[in-house]
Amino acid sequence: MDVRQKLQILADAAKYDASCASSGGKREPAPPEGLGSVERSGICHSYTPDGRCVSLLKVLLTNFCVYDCQYCVNRISSDTPRARFTPEEVVGLTLDFYRRNYIEGLFLSSGVLKGPDYTMEQMVQVARLLREEHAFHGYIHLKAVPGASPELIAQAGRYADRLSANIELPTEADLKRLAPEKSLAVTGRTMGEIHARLEQAKAERAQSPKAPRFAPAGQSTQMIVGATPSPDAAILDTAHRLYTRFGLKRVYYSAYSPIPRSDVRLPAKSPPLVREHRLYQADWLLRFYGFRVGELAPPEQPDLPLDVDPKLAWALRRRDMFPVDLNRAPRELLLRVPGLGVRTVDRVVRIRRWHAVTLADLVRLKVPLRRARPFIVTADWRPTLLLDTERLVERVRPASQLSLFEASASAHSGEL
Amino acid sequence: MRVSVEPDLASFRTVARGLLALGEPPERVLFEEARARQGSLLAVGAPVTELAPARGPAPAVPRDFLGLAEQVACHRDSGRWALLYRVLWRLTHGERQLLEVDSDVDVHRLRMMERAVRRDAHKMTAFVRFRRVERDGVEHFIAWHRPDHLIVRHVAPFFVRRFPSMRWSILTPDACVHWDLERLSFGDGVSRSEAPEGDALETLWGTYYASIFNPARLNVRAMRAELPKKHWPTLPEARLIPELVRRAPTRTSAMVAPVREVSAATAWLPERRELPALAEAARACQACPLHERATQAVFGEGPVGAALMLVGEQPGDWEDREGRPFVGPAGQLLDEVLGRAGLKRSELYVTNAVKHFGWTPGEGGKRRLHQSPGRAEVLACRGWLEAEVAAVRPRMILALGATAAQAFLGPGFRIHLSRGQVFETPWADGWMATFHPSALLRMPDPRKRAEARIHFEADLRSAAEWLRRLPRAP
Numbered sequence: 001m002d003v004r005q006k007l008q009i010l011a012d013a014a015k016y017d018a019s020c021a022s023s024g025g026k027r028e029p030a031p032p033e034g035l036g037s038v039e040r041s042g043i044c045h046s047y048t049p050d051g052r053c054v055s056l057l058k059v060l061l062t063n064f065c066v067y068d069c070q071y072c073v074n075r076i077s078s079d080t081p082r083a084r085f086t087p088e089e090v091v092g093l094t095l096d097f098y099r100r101n102y103i104e105g106l107f108l109s110s111g112v113l114k115g116p117d118y119t120m121e122q123m124v125q126v127a128r129l130l131r132e133e134h135a136f137h138g139y140i141h142l143k144a145v146p147g148a149s150p151e152l153i154a155q156a157g158r159y160a161d162r163l164s165a166n167i168e169l170p171t172e173a174d175l176k177r178l179a180p181e182k183s184l185a186v187t188g189r190t191m192g193e194i195h196a197r198l199e200q201a202k203a204e205r206a207q208s209p210k211a212p213r214f215a216p217a218g219q220s221t222q223m224i225v226g227a228t229p230s231p232d233a234a235i236l237d238t239a240h241r242l243y244t245r246f247g248l249k250r251v252y253y254s255a256y257s258p259i260p261r262s263d264v265r266l267p268a269k270s271p272p273l274v275r276e277h278r279l280y281q282a283d284w285l286l287r288f289y290g291f292r293v294g295e296l297a298p299p300e301q302p303d304l305p306l307d308v309d310p311k312l313a314w315a316l317r318r319r320d321m322f323p324v325d326l327n328r329a330p331r332e333l334l335l336r337v338p339g340l341g342v343r344t345v346d347r348v349v350r351i352r353r354w355h356a357v358t359l360a361d362l363v364r365l366k367v368p369l370r371r372a373r374p375f376i377v378t379a380d381w382r383p384t385l386l387l388d389t390e391r392l393v394e395r396v397r398p399a400s401q402l403s404l405f406e407a408s409a410s411a412h413s414g415e416l
Numbered sequence: 417m418r419v420s421v422e423p424d425l426a427s428f429r430t431v432a433r434g435l436l437a438l439g440e441p442p443e444r445v446l447f448e449e450a451r452a453r454q455g456s457l458l459a460v461g462a463p464v465t466e467l468a469p470a471r472g473p474a475p476a477v478p479r480d481f482l483g484l485a486e487q488v489a490c491h492r493d494s495g496r497w498a499l500l501y502r503v504l505w506r507l508t509h510g511e512r513q514l515l516e517v518d519s520d521v522d523v524h525r526l527r528m529m530e531r532a533v534r535r536d537a538h539k540m541t542a543f544v545r546f547r548r549v550e551r552d553g554v555e556h557f558i559a560w561h562r563p564d565h566l567i568v569r570h571v572a573p574f575f576v577r578r579f580p581s582m583r584w585s586i587l588t589p590d591a592c593v594h595w596d597l598e599r600l601s602f603g604d605g606v607s608r609s610e611a612p613e614g615d616a617l618e619t620l621w622g623t624y625y626a627s628i629f630n631p632a633r634l635n636v637r638a639m640r641a642e643l644p645k646k647h648w649p650t651l652p653e654a655r656l657i658p659e660l661v662r663r664a665p666t667r668t669s670a671m672v673a674p675v676r677e678v679s680a681a682t683a684w685l686p687e688r689r690e691l692p693a694l695a696e697a698a699r700a701c702q703a704c705p706l707h708e709r710a711t712q713a714v715f716g717e718g719p720v721g722a723a724l725m726l727v728g729e730q731p732g733d734w735e736d737r738e739g740r741p742f743v744g745p746a747g748q749l750l751d752e753v754l755g756r757a758g759l760k761r762s763e764l765y766v767t768n769a770v771k772h773f774g775w776t777p778g779e780g781g782k783r784r785l786h787q788s789p790g791r792a793e794v795l796a797c798r799g800w801l802e803a804e805v806a807a808v809r810p811r812m813i814l815a816l817g818a819t820a821a822q823a824f825l826g827p828g829f830r831i832h833l834s835r836g837q838v839f840e841t842p843w844a845d846g847w848m849a850t851f852h853p854s855a856l857l858r859m860p861d862p863r864k865r866a867e868a869r870i871h872f873e874a875d876l877r878s879a880a881e882w883l884r885r886l887p888r889a890p
Binding site: 003004007008009011012014015016029030031032033034035036037039041043044045046047048049050051052053054057058059093096097099100101102255257258259269270271273347350351353354355357360361362364365 | 513516517518519521524538541542543544545546547548557559574577578579580581582597615617619620621623624625627628629630631632633634635636637638639642643651653657660661664668671826
């Protein structure tokens with residue numbers, strides 16, 4: 001089988017993985033004989049017709065796998081065509097694509113061959129060749145195979161910008177059902193291992209800037225959404241715990257996408273993209289807006305509504321908190337106003353030091369007034385009875401059916 | 417006063433300092449770009465003033481201003497110098513905090529320009545595609561790119577940091593930049609024909625691009641927003657997009673395990689499957705409860721072998737009484753637009769996804785109000801639709817509205833994302849979904865209605881165009 005055929009199989013097998021971004025890192029520039037750079041914000045080098053960006057060469061080292069995870073096309077019981085790259089082939093592809101500026105780096109994952117350690121070793125080998133033999137300074141994201149030994153994790157972090165161990169499903173019960181060989185405990189141990197090394201490297205670098213780096217872009221994980229009936233509250237709870245316990249940079253949510261010849265227990269329908277989008281919005285609200293999981297997905301309503309964004313849904317439940325005076329309220333309260341994102345809030349806070357904020361200011365700051373107006377007071381505007389009307393939700397709901405185009409645009413920026 | 421600026425920030429700084437030293441307020445100054453002036457030597461007006469270099473310390477401005485000005489200087493708009501000077505004047509005449517007020521009209525305009533330049537620079541770092549050539553045994557990487565703004569000098573250092581060990585050139589219509597492993601050099605713009613045509617690696621890259629795309633997540637609009645069509649000609653992978661989009665729904669239906677529930681109408685289908693026999697049998701159909709309240713089944717109309725088959729949702733009040741599809745107000749609108757697209761109703765096959773009128777009584781029980789069919793009715797009736805497709809064998813199917821589209825491609829099909837695209841499906845080589853004409857009549861917002869009407873017409877025209885380009889059936 002030639003490299004092109006392998007690439008076809010092993011890229012196709014990686015297309016369900018959403019956690020692909022090259023952001024959050026910085027790497028010292030390559031020496032004159034080297035190649036590559038990682039600068040503050042990653043670059044999407046292309047976009048596929050699903051609207052997702054191509055920034056990395058995202059492939060599996062192999063799609064042979066000893067596990068039998070039902071949601072995965074590469075499970076041992078699947079009759080999908082199989083292939084395996086040699087480390088040198090992946091290195092060659094990465095360098096060739098990089099030299100033409102097609103990509104920003106490599107995202108390497110793999111089916112589990114023999115066992116976690118054997119697989120991890122192979123992936124580390126690819127990264128080592130790139131860094132040491134070819135002075136490659138582009139971005140490298142390696143999958144950490146849950147259960148791999150601490151020494152291999154330590155090596156992986158030396159070469160990679162980012163490591164990620166996939167949590168896959170939100171609860172232990174879900175895993176039991178669909179991924180019998182995996183457990184939150186084993187994945188958690190691997191995440192804990194990465195976290196400890198990250199903290200250690202940070203402490204050492206505070207002492208001496210020459211201390212070796214460890215995965216400077218941190219660790220992330222991915223969770224499949226909609227393959228099991230777990231509600232959004234359970235998903236967000238798990239995500240929140242991962243953020244606080246292991247200092248994750250990102251949790252990626254991936255709407256379960258039907259796979260060919262799948263198990264009858266799995267939903268055979270198009271991926272729940274709107275739900276995925278709402279989870280990203282809620283995730284942002286938890287991390288940057290000071291919301292708690294219970295506020296966004298309360299026990300009596302454990303799933304996020306699909307027709308309005310989670311902040312607006314919260315505001316409609318808590319009308320007693322409004323209206324908020326943009327010229328007086330503290331920043332934390334401004335962050336809770338529907339339609340005001342972090343950047344807008346910071347601008348409003350700056351502007352109001354110099355003059356009273358009016359609706360015209362908001363128009364120039366591109367605030368969606370239709371959504372925000374019932375909830376705010378400005379120098380020239382005060383909502384009258386709007387907050388009490390029964391039909392408030394119709395007034396503020398997006399006029400058209402939710403467009404996934406807007407959805408993916410704001411999933412990118414996270415602004416609400 | 418007329419002053420001349422070279423199109424770079426250093427020149428503007430010298431000129432602006434001179435003007436500030438003279439105390440010249442912005443409304444009295446006319447900025448002209450040195451390059452633009454050559455074309456207008458004969459223009460009437462005040463002579464260009466040569467400013468003496470300003471002496472003394474430069475006026476203090478916030479540090480932000482210089483960063484902002486550096487970006488704005490790359491913008492193509494010739495009004496940028498006047499705008500920068502006006503903001504500079506205000507900063508040095510009592511409004512030191514001006515840049516903090518993002519909603520100020522001048523600051524807002526500057527920020528918009530800054531954003532446009534930043535975005536363009538970002539797109540350049542992403543969308544430059546090098547092609548490898550060998551010259552006298554030496555490897556050289558050459559790219560052709562078309563930026564919106566004058567950013568080549570601004571972005572070049574990025575490529576030096578990224579590709580220090582490669583000899584490379586980036587050619588654009590405005591300027592070129594070359595790296596020889598030691599030095600950057602710049603030259604005038606060139607035309608596309610100066611750039612090499614291909615690279616052996618592009619096939620491999622295309623393989624990767626096509627394989628990493630998940631057809632179950634098709635979202636063409638999001639892609640277009642990030643990958644503007646103007647860049648497509650310089651991106652080798654863009655050639656693959658139309659084919660990937662066209663085959664996405666078929667690939668997705670294959671991924672979504674083909675558990676096709678049996679349509680209840682199958683039990684009512686006659687032995688012989690010619691159109692007249694089908695139409696006759698449909699009159700007796702009781703596959704779903706809709707037949708109880710409808711006057712009669714409304715079957716499709718049109719010749720066998722019609723190249724184009726139109727599928728609506730369900731007969732309405734008029735259709736139910738006359739027993740023919742699309743004779744009410746929606747039908748009249750459809751006829752009008754078909755005519756403008758050069759299509760004759762008599763040459764088409766026109767039908768509905770559901771054959772019986774579904775309604776609820778209006779207030780006072782006088783009017784019959786249309787009620788959209790649910791999944792169950794669509795599934796029950798699909799046996800008829802499939803039989804019609806098999807009998808007519810159209811080259812292209814045009815689904816009008818979401819119900820009709822989903823009758824073919826399942827409930828996952830989203831019309832607002834995929835409207836107007838021609839897909840290849842198991843039912844016909846060409847398959848397209850557009851609005852239902854009744855939806856156009858019912859939209860309350862006049863602007864939205866007008867927009868939808870334009871899309872609807874354009875879709876019909878492009879369907880007609882697709883048919884015209886089709887090679888004749890053997």
